[in-house]
Amino acid sequence: MSPMRKTAGKKVAATRKRNAAKRQAAAKKAASTRKSRAAGKKAAKTRTRRASARKAAVTRAHKKEEAAITQPVQVQEPPAPEPQVQATPETPIPE
Numbered sequence: 001m002s003p004m005r006k007t008a009g010k011k012v013a014a015t016r017k018r019n020a021a022k023r024q025a026a027a028k029k030a031a032s033t034r035k036s037r038a039a040g041k042k043a044a045k046t047r048t049r050r051a052s053a054r055k056a057a058v059t060r061a062h063k064k065e066e067a068a069i070t071q072p073v074q075v076q077e078p079p080a081p082e083p084q085v086q087a088t089p090e091t092p093i094p095e
């Protein structure tokens with residue numbers, strides 16, 4: 001085997017190794033990107049869900065306040081005092 005062909009084989013092998021290493025690095029980076037994006041999406045969903053729940057609670061509270069204001073308030077008047085009758089010789093005592 002000539003020395004020229006030996007070096008050519010080594011060069012090809014080295015290139016193949018470098019390319020494989022680049023592919024592996026790219027795959028790792030892609031995986032971590034997917035993970036972080038998924039985490040970001042989950043966090044965004046959580047924020048949205050909490051915000052909408054908070055908004056719904058505030059709306060319910062406002063509706064309760066409005067309902068309390070619009071309902072007529074019933075005021076109970078105290079019962080009229082009974083006339084006091086004193087027993088005198090002219091007035092008979094009711095039995």
